[in-house]
Each structure stands twice: as structure tokens, then as C-alpha cells.
Amino acid sequence: MAINKVTPWVKSTCAYCGVGCGIEAKPTANGQLDIRGDVDHPANYGRLCSKGLALGETVTHEGRLQYPSINGQDVDWNSAIKHVATQFSDIIEQHGKDAVAFYVSGQLLTEDYYVANKLMKGFIGSGNIDTNSRLCMSSSVAGHKRAFGSDTVPGCYEDLELADMIVITGSNLAWCHPILYQRIKAEKQRRPSLQVIVIDPRKTDTCEIANQHLALKAGSDVALFNGLLSYLNQHHQLNNAYINAHTEGFEQAVERANKDAGDIATVAAKTGLSIEQLNTFYRLYAKNEKVVTLYSQGVNQSIQGTDKVNSILNCHLAMGRIGKPGSGPFSVTGQPNAMGGREVGGLANTLASHMDFGNPTHHQLISDYWQTDSLATQLGLKAVELFDAIDNGKIKAIWIMATNPVVSLPDAEKIKRALKKCPLVVVSDCIADTDTTRCADVLLPAQGWSEKSGTVTNSERRISRQRRLLPTPGEGKPDWWIISEVAKSMGFAKAFTYQHEAEIFNEYAIMTGLDNAKRDLNLTGLAHLTTEQYAQLLPQQWPVLHIDKEITHKRLFTDGRFFTPSGKAQFIAVQHQPTALQCNADFPLSLNSGRIRDQWHTMTRTGLSARLGAHKPEPFVSVNPIDAEHYALQHGTIATLTSPFGNVQVRVDISKQVNQGQLFMPIHWNNVTSSAGKVCNLISPKTDDISGQPEFKFTPVSIASFAYKSEAMLLSSTVLDMTEFDYWVRQKVTGGYLYRIASCLLPEQLMLRLSQYCQHENGRELSFNGASSGQYRYANIEKQRLRSCYLVADDLQQQDLDWLQNLLDEPIDITVERSLISGTAEGKLAAGKTVCACKQVGRNTICQAIREQHLKSVDQISACTKAGTGCGSCVPELQQILDEEGIAQTALMYEENG
Numbered sequence: 001m002a003i004n005k006v007t008p009w010v011k012s013t014c015a016y017c018g019v020g021c022g023i024e025a026k027p028t029a030n031g032q033l034d035i036r037g038d039v040d041h042p043a044n045y046g047r048l049c050s051k052g053l054a055l056g057e058t059v060t061h062e063g064r065l066q067y068p069s070i071n072g073q074d075v076d077w078n079s080a081i082k083h084v085a086t087q088f089s090d091i092i093e094q095h096g097k098d099a100v101a102f103y104v105s106g107q108l109l110t111e112d113y114y115v116a117n118k119l120m121k122g123f124i125g126s127g128n129i130d131t132n133s134r135l136c137m138s139s140s141v142a143g144h145k146r147a148f149g150s151d152t153v154p155g156c157y158e159d160l161e162l163a164d165m166i167v168i169t170g171s172n173l174a175w176c177h178p179i180l181y182q183r184i185k186a187e188k189q190r191r192p193s194l195q196v197i198v199i200d201p202r203k204t205d206t207c208e209i210a211n212q213h214l215a216l217k218a219g220s221d222v223a224l225f226n227g228l229l230s231y232l233n234q235h236h237q238l239n240n241a242y243i244n245a246h247t248e249g250f251e252q253a254v255e256r257a258n259k260d261a262g263d264i265a266t267v268a269a270k271t272g273l274s275i276e277q278l279n280t281f282y283r284l285y286a287k288n289e290k291v292v293t294l295y296s297q298g299v300n301q302s303i304q305g306t307d308k309v310n311s312i313l314n315c316h317l318a319m320g321r322i323g324k325p326g327s328g329p330f331s332v333t334g335q336p337n338a339m340g341g342r343e344v345g346g347l348a349n350t351l352a353s354h355m356d357f358g359n360p361t362h363h364q365l366i367s368d369y370w371q372t373d374s375l376a377t378q379l380g381l382k383a384v385e386l387f388d389a390i391d392n393g394k395i396k397a398i399w400i401m402a403t404n405p406v407v408s409l410p411d412a413e414k415i416k417r418a419l420k421k422c423p424l425v426v427v428s429d430c431i432a433d434t435d436t437t438r439c440a441d442v443l444l445p446a447q448g449w450s451e452k453s454g455t456v457t458n459s460e461r462r463i464s465r466q467r468r469l470l471p472t473p474g475e476g477k478p479d480w481w482i483i484s485e486v487a488k489s490m491g492f493a494k495a496f497t498y499q500h501e502a503e504i505f506n507e508y509a510i511m512t513g514l515d516n517a518k519r520d521l522n523l524t525g526l527a528h529l530t531t532e533q534y535a536q537l538l539p540q541q542w543p544v545l546h547i548d549k550e551i552t553h554k555r556l557f558t559d560g561r562f563f564t565p566s567g568k569a570q571f572i573a574v575q576h577q578p579t580a581l582q583c584n585a586d587f588p589l590s591l592n593s594g595r596i597r598d599q600w601h602t603m604t605r606t607g608l609s610a611r612l613g614a615h616k617p618e619p620f621v622s623v624n625p626i627d628a629e630h631y632a633l634q635h636g637t638i639a640t641l642t643s644p645f646g647n648v649q650v651r652v653d654i655s656k657q658v659n660q661g662q663l664f665m666p667i668h669w670n671n672v673t674s675s676a677g678k679v680c681n682l683i684s685p686k687t688d689d690i691s692g693q694p695e696f697k698f699t700p701v702s703i704a705s706f707a708y709k710s711e712a713m714l715l716s717s718t719v720l721d722m723t724e725f726d727y728w729v730r731q732k733v734t735g736g737y738l739y740r741i742a743s744c745l746l747p748e749q750l751m752l753r754l755s756q757y758c759q760h761e762n763g764r765e766l767s768f769n770g771a772s773s774g775q776y777r778y779a780n781i782e783k784q785r786l787r788s789c790y791l792v793a794d795d796l797q798q799q800d801l802d803w804l805q806n807l808l809d810e811p812i813d814i815t816v817e818r819s820l821i822s823g824t825a826e827g828k829l830a831a832g833k834t835v836c837a838c839k840q841v842g843r844n845t846i847c848q849a850i851r852e853q854h855l856k857s858v859d860q861i862s863a864c865t866k867a868g869t870g871c872g873s874c875v876p877e878l879q880q881i882l883d884e885e886g887i888a889q890t891a892l893m894y895e896e897n898g
């Protein structure tokens with residue numbers, strides 16, 4: 001086995017997305033980390049995106065959950081463990097084993113996940129352990145299993161560089177898997193003939209590299225891919241040799257596809273695309289031999305998610321494009337260890353190491369291996385059902401680990417209500433204040449990313465080590481340790497004696513080989529690592545059959561053999577179905593939801609970095625200009641969105657990126673960071689019948705302008721409770737927090753309320769009271785540092801106030817004082833909103849450079865301002881600014897010329 005070289009930089013894996021980039025980290029004197037990309041890691045070869053680069057800023061102890069507590073009282077670990085174990089045991093005794101549940105996460109390490117699954121399914125004996133991967137990957141898992149007989153991602157990242165055509169569908173790769181996007185972009189620059197097709201109802205930044213963008217009607221993917229299968233059949237483009245030798249069910253699938261979408265005009269009607277667009281796409285797909293179809297949540301998060309997956313797989317099977325260099329369907333995983341969780345059986349309907357419920361051999365193997373006679377025989381409840389069961393009292397104890405369901409599950413208010421009435425809610429997290437910890441009876445402090453040690457598996461089946469980089473504040477413990485202690489205390493001591501994460505990994509790796517490698521997942525080559533070997537483990541793709549040999553399994557299914565009983569892949573006959581709910585007169589617009597570039601999920605970690613907060617500081621809804629006009633919405637004002645499930649209030653972003661009739665909202669804001677920016681308050685809890693994955697991408701809503709009378713910005717070095725105000729949002733800035741507030745009070749009344757939040761015993765005060773203009777400004781300065789300040793007006797949107805973001809960290813000089821009093825940036829404050837987070841370049845600087853230096857390309861902007869020369873993820877935004885400036889200048893010329 002190759003060994004990691006000794007270096008003062010410690011190698012580990014990025015905390016965020018499923019790309020699984022290798023990082024190198026070195027502690028700094030102030031307790032943070034210096035971070036750089038690991039040039040040896042095959043996922044990223046040294047590159048990192050904005051989130052990866054900012055990891056060092058998120059290891060702060062600010063806001064950490066440090067001690068175990070019961071009902072708000074700090075307790076020692078012994079008491080906490082005993083309490084959880086006793087309560088779980090009592091509830092099981094009184095109400096049966098299915099009255100308890102775990103809800104876990106793709107952000108646990110494989111070792112944590114394995115132990116959680118072993119305790120629930122193996123020893124408590126219930127299937128009730130489900131994971132947030134239900135919200136994320138479960139349609140892909142179900143689709144893979146139907147087609148391949150196993151949950152296998154057949155390809156690898158290198159395929160993206162070997163392909164002639166990449167179809168990116170339901171994925172905003174530029175923002176959500178930035179390093180894969182950059183690999184594709186670099187390849188396209190090297191080889192412009194590489195065709196990139198983006199299929200997404202929205203025009204995202206990913207479209208920057210697209211030869212074709214197909215803005216299909218939300219939810220119509222099955223029609224599109226059935227149309228493709230039908231086209232390939234009609235035009236005699238199929239790989240009949242492959243179909244005959246390696247697949248089953250083709251006839252039924254193509255017949256259904258023909259019926260659903262056999263005629264291109266029907267496909268056009270169902271998808272909202274033109275016949276010409278369809279023909280172009282279909283022709284390219286037929287012509288190019290090496291095709292990768294890469295997909296993510298636009299496919300998975302639908303009541304037809306599983307069918308969408310199979311409609312994609314059907315086309316690949318029909319062309320024999322699977323398990324070959326540069327060819328294959330590619331489900332990219334979201335979370336850092338979404339794959340690891342699937343491997344160890346974290347879903348309520350799977351068993352450990354890709355074994356299955358209902359398979360007597362598997363049950364026997366696991367029971368013998370774990371030496372248990374309680375192995376669960378019934379599938380557990382899937383996430384949405386599981387919280388329904390909490391709501392209706394069937395589940396009486398829930399242990400939530402490394403996920404924030406009060407923010408991320410559909411119909412979030414209901415989730416909160418359910419937890420509030422549940423007799424026992426245990427939450428393991430590393431952050432003290434989240435929407436979910438607010439509902440907990442017992443809080444257990446977990447070690448965070450930089451303190452933990454274990455393994456994760458990325459989208460291309462590559463297992464990488466996550467290594468301990470920093471000491472843990474307070475009494476945080478590894479999740480596997482916490483679970484094992486509870487297991488021991490519940491009477492299962494013999495099976496949970498682990499002293500080190502390496503022991504758990506070994507146990508798991510041995511398990512994957514139990515039936516002589518009859519499954520795709522096989523880690524027997526790693527099954528007997530010494531602690532030292534585990535410590536030095538290099539990134540490698542499974543299956544790993546021999547410890548000493550170089551990787552031989554970049555791709556699976558290379559021989560056309562699958563894990564179905566017949567060994568053949570299965571075509572699945574699918575047909576287009578409408579979304580669960582449809583728009584109507586009361587809820588006329590469809591709401592889509594997803595991610596932004598610089599935030600991760602519920603912001604508990606990226607929300608700690610001021611640099612990341614600057615990109616999109618406030619929750620928003622993107623609205624097409626025609627709808628904005630129809631509903632009388634102005635850009636930058638606030639709108640209330642209402643669905644049958646609840647409502648939210650967010651800023652209006654008028655944008656042609658969304659088509660008429662559609663809205664888009666980011667998923668990140670919650671009740672800790674905003675008054676009402678939590679998108680899941682609106683989301684319908686309807687799920688895919690097969691996978692149980694919710695339809696996060698389509699909920700009918702209405703929209704109306706929120707009439708406020710005053711607005712404010714307030715800077716404070718500490719977290720403040722702003723719940724008295726109608727609308728507020730918290731943004732992390734260097735040295736503190738920036739609050740944006742809107743209120744139904746008059747400006748003067750709002751000013752009086754705000755002044756209570758800025759009371760300091762001493763310090764120099766600056767203030768401006770413009771009663772006639774309704775403008776009020778105040779600042780408190782001590783030793784040339786700002787302690788707090790606010791600005792109030794009837795409308796702040798017309799003013800550029802992004803310069804406020806850096807003030808708590810800025811020595812206050814006369815230009816800053818003048819800016820604070822006048823409310824207008826002067827001198828160094830005039831750079832504008834941060835666009836390039838790495839090089840800290842503001843929008844105004846970029847716009848000015850474009851205008852004054854007559855810049856015509858992103859490369860020229862980079863050369864002139866350094867923007868885009870760090871991680872490169874702002875390059876699409878630079879292009880957008882360039883385009884906008886171009887339009888603005890043309891308009892200006894037009895105006896000047898009359």
C-alpha cells in the first residue's frame with residue numbers, strides 16, 4: 001500500500017460536497033487553519049472552490065455546542081449517556097422497538113454511520129433509522145437498484161474529461177460541485193468540440209459552458225428522456241448487440257416510451273421545448289459515442305424521481321454506454337459522505353454493506369457476524385413518514401445526528417410541532433443554536449469536521465481519510481463514541497467495545513466480503529489495516545480487493561454483468577406524470593428551491609465565514625420580470641410567499657434566470673438567521689412512492705409585496721435577538737453581525753427601538769437625525785473601532801450599503817466617519833459588494849475597471865483586478881457583470897446618441 005508522506009501540512013478531505021476534494025491544512029497561531037488544495041488528490045488535483053478555501057474560517061469556537069445537557073442543564077457525559085440509554089430502553093419496553101428512531105446524515109463519517117446503523121437495526125432491532133440522504137439521493141439509490149440490482153455509481157471523474165458529450169441535468173454543477181464543473185470547463189477549453197448540454201428549468205451559472213440549454217418545464221424529465229429513447233429507436237441508433245447480451249425489458253420500456261413520447265411534437269408539448277431544440281439534443285446524443293449524463297436534485301427531488309433516474313439509465317443501456325471510458329450515467333452525490341452512508345446501510349430500507357431486507361442469506365450473514373438475534377426484519381420508516389409517526393405519537397423517542405430537519409424537511413412547521421410534542425428528542429450537533437437544537441430535550445456535543453477522524457466516500461466511490469486537525473473545544477466527542485457509549489449503557493456492551501475509529505473501519509470492511517464478494521461493494525483489501533495503515537490510508541476507489549495493488553476498478557459493469565439475479569441490467573418502463581400538486585388560481589406560481597454558491601445547507605458552518613456571507617447576504621426569491629410586473633413587485637423589496645403549508649418573507653430578485661410562472665428560492669436561511677426565510681415552510685411533503693424522496697423542486701405558491709414603512713441596517717459585535725421586528729436577517733461579518741431589518745413602524749419609531757440595541761456605557765457617538773427625510777444614522781466608536789451602528793430610512797434599497805460589511809474590523813478614520821454620517825461610502829469603502837471572495841474584490845472595483853480600461857473578457861478582468869484568480873468560482877459572475885456592463889454601456893450610448 002502506498003503511504004502518505006510526512007509533511008507539516010496534514011492531508012484531509014473537504015467538509016462539504018460529494019466531490020470530496022483533498023485538502024491540506026495547517027493550524028495558525030490564532031486557532032484557525034491555513035487551507036490549500038491537495039495536489040495529489042485525484043478528485044481535485046489541488047483545486048478548491050470558495051467554500052473549501054474558507055474552511056479555515058469556520059473552525060471558530062463561536063456558537064459551538066460544548067457540553068452535554070438535559071432540559072437545558074449542563075450535565076456530565078455519564079449522566080447524559082445514562083439518561084438517553086434509560087429513556088430509550090424504557091420506551092422500547094413499554095411501546096416496542098418501533099417506538100424509537102434515529103434520524104442521521106450524510107455528514108457523519110462512515111465509522112459513525114456504521115455504528116448508528118448497527119445499534120438500531122442490529123441490536124435495538126428496528127428498521128427505524130433513516131437519513132437526510134432520503135431527501136438527497138434516495139431516488140438515485142432506488143433507480144440504480146431497479147436497473148443494476150445494486151446501488152452502484154458506475155463511472156468516475158476522469159470520464160468527464162474523456163467524454164465527447166456531457167449532459168448535465170437537474171444539477172447546478174457550477175455552484176454545487178464547483179470542482180467537477182471546473183474540470184469540465186478546463187477540458188472544454190482544451191477541446192472545444194466537447195458538447196455540454198444543460199437541462200434545467202432555470203438558467204443557472206452552469207449554462208456558462210453549455211452549447212445548449214434546455215429550459216424544460218419543471219418535472220418533465222421523463223418525457224424528455226422517453227422522447228430520446230423513442231428517437232434512438234426510430235432512427236435505428238440503438239446498440240442492439242449490447243441490449244441483447246446484457247439487458248432485459250427493452251421492449252416494454254421502448255413501447256411505453258413510444259406511447260408517452262413517441263412523437264416529437266408530443267415531447268415538445270410535455271416539456272415546453274421546441275421541436276428544433278429536441279432534435280438538436282437527440283441528434284447529438286445519437287451521434288456522440290462517449291456520453292456522460294450527470295444528474296442531481298432536479299432529477300432526484302421529485303415525486304417521479306426514481307422514474308426520472310430510470311429514464312436516464314434506459315437511454316444509456318440502450319446505447320451500451322455504461323462502464324466505458326468517457327461513458328455512463330453519473331449521479332453526483334451531495335453530501336461529503338452520502339455514499340458512505342449508503343454503503344453502511346443508513347437508509348431505512350437497506351442493510352449494512354449493500355445487503356438487503358428480505359434476503360435470508362443476508363439476514364443470516366449479518367446476524368452471525370454481529371452475533372445478534374435481534375436484527376431488524378421490517379423496513380423502517382422513511383424520513384417524511386418517520387416525522388409523521390413522531391407527529392401522531394407512534395414514535396416517542398428520536399435521536400437526530402448531524403442534520404437539521406426543522407429547516408430541511410418539507411412542511412417545516414409541522415416538523416417543529418412534531419418534535420415539540422415528542423417525549424424524547426436527543427440531538428447530537430456541534431453547534432449550540434439551530435432550529436433543531438431548539439426542540440431538543442437532550443443535547444450531545446459532537447466533534448466538528450476539523451476535530452474528527454475517519455473516512456468518507458465521494459461521488460466516484462473514492463474513500464478518503466478525514467483527519468484530526470485541531471483540539472475539540474469543551475467536551476465534544478466523536479459521534480461513534482457517543483453512540484457506542486449509549487449502546488453499552490443499553491446492555492449491548494459486547495458489540496460496541498471500540499477504542500478507535502480504525503477498529504470500526506476494519507469491522508465494516510470485513511463485513512463487505514462476507515459472502516465472498518458477491519456484491520459490488522467490496523473492501524476486503526482494506527479489511528485488516530493496522531492503526532498505522534489506517535492513519536496513512538490514501539484515497540482509493542472501491543471495490544478494493546487487494547491491499548497491495550494499485551486501483552483496478554475505476555469503472556464498474558465493464559464486462560456488462562450486473563448484480564440482478566439474471567446478471568442483466570433491467571430497462572424500466574416509465575411514463576411522464578404531472579407533479580404532485582398543480583398551480584391554481586390561489587397558488588398560481590411554481591416554487592423551485594436549491595442552493596447558492598457560497599452557503600452550505602442550513603448555514604451552521606458556512607454561515608461562520610464573513611467571506612462566504614458576502615456573496616448573497618439575504619434570502620431571496622427570483623421572479624421573472626413579467627411576473628414581477630404582474631404582481632407589482634420591485635427588485636430589492638420584500639415579498640411574502642404563501643403555499644398551502646405556510647409562508648416566508650424574502651427579498652425580491654427580478655431575474656430572467658427563471659421563466660415566467662416559476663420562482664426560485666435558496667434553501668439556506670432558517671429561524672436562527674432570519675425572521676421568515678426558511679423555504680421548507682412552503683414545501684409540500686409529497687414524496688416519490690418508491691424512494692420516499694420529497695418533491696422539493698415544485699410547490700404551488702402565491703406571491704405578494706410586503707408593505708413595510710421603514711428599513712434598517714444594524715451592525716453589532718454580538719448576536720442580538722431581533723424577533724420583535726417584522727422582518728430581519730442576520731449576516732456574519734468580520735468582527736460581528738450585520739442585521740437587515742424591515743418594519744411596519746415609521747422610521748423614527750424604528751430608530752427609537754434600535755437605539756436600545758446600541759447602548760454602550762462609553763465611547764464616542766456619531767449621529768445624524770434627518771426627521772424631515774426620515775433618515776437616521778448612529779454609530780458608537782471606541783478607540784477608533786466601531787462597536788455598533790445603525791442606519792434607518794423608509795427605504796434603504798436605493799442606497800448601496802455593502803460597505804457596512806467590513807466596518808467592525810476597520811480602523812475608523814475620517815473617511816469612515818464621514819461615510820457613517822452621510823450614509824454614503826467614501827474613500828476605501830467604495831469597492832462595493834464582494835464578488836471574488838478569495839481575492840476580496842468588490843463589484844464597484846470590477847465595474848469601474850471594465851469601464852475605464854475598456855475590458856472585454858473575464859481574463860482581462862482577472863489580469864486587471866485579480867478577481868477570479870483564486871478558486872475561480874466567481875468567473876461566471878464576472879462574465880455576468882461584463883455582460884451587464886456591456887448592456888448598460890450600450891444603453892447609455894443609445895441614450896446619449898438620442
Ligand SMILES: Nc1nc2c(c(=O)[nH]1)N[C@H]1C(S)=C(S)[C@@H](COP(=O)(O)OP(=O)(O)OC[C@H]3O[C@@H](n4cnc5c(=O)[nH]c(N)nc54)[C@H](O)[C@@H]3O)O[C@H]1N2
Binds near residue numbers: 173335
Ligand atoms: N454551494 C453548495 N453546494 C452544495 C450544497 C450546498 O448546500 N451548497 N449541498 C450539496 C448537496 S447535499 C447536494 S444534494 C447537492 C445538490 O446539487 P444540485 O442538485 O446541483 O443543486 P440544487 O440547487 O438543489 O438543484 C439543481 C438544479 O435542479 C434544477 N431543477 C429544478 N426542477 C427541475 C426539473 O424538474 N428538472 C430538471 N432537469 N432540473 C430541475 C434547479 O433549477 C437547480 O438549478 O449540492 C451539494 N453541493
Ligand SMILES: Nc1nc2c(c(=O)[nH]1)N[C@H]1C(S)=C(S)[C@@H](COP(=O)(O)OP(=O)(O)OC[C@H]3O[C@@H](n4cnc5c(=O)[nH]c(N)nc54)[C@H](O)[C@@H]3O)O[C@H]1N2
Binds near residue numbers: 449452667683
Ligand atoms: N426546500 C429544499 N429543502 C431541501 C433541499 C432542497 O433542495 N430544497 N435539499 C435537501 C438535501 S439534498 C439535503 S442533503 C438536506 C440538508 O439538510 P440538513 O442535513 O438538515 O442541513 P445541514 O445544515 O447540513 O445540517 C447538518 C447539521 O449537522 C451539524 N453537524 C455538522 N457536522 C457534524 C458532525 O460531525 N456531527 C454531528 N453530530 N453534527 C454535525 C451541523 O451543525 C448542522 O446542524 O436538505 C434537504 N432539504
Ligand code: SF4
Binds near residue numbers: 016020021044177179
Ligand atoms: S468542490 Fe468545493 S465544497 Fe466540494 S469538496 Fe471540493 S472544495 Fe469542498
Ligand SMILES: [Mo]
Binds near residue numbers: 135136334335
Ligand atoms: Mo443533499
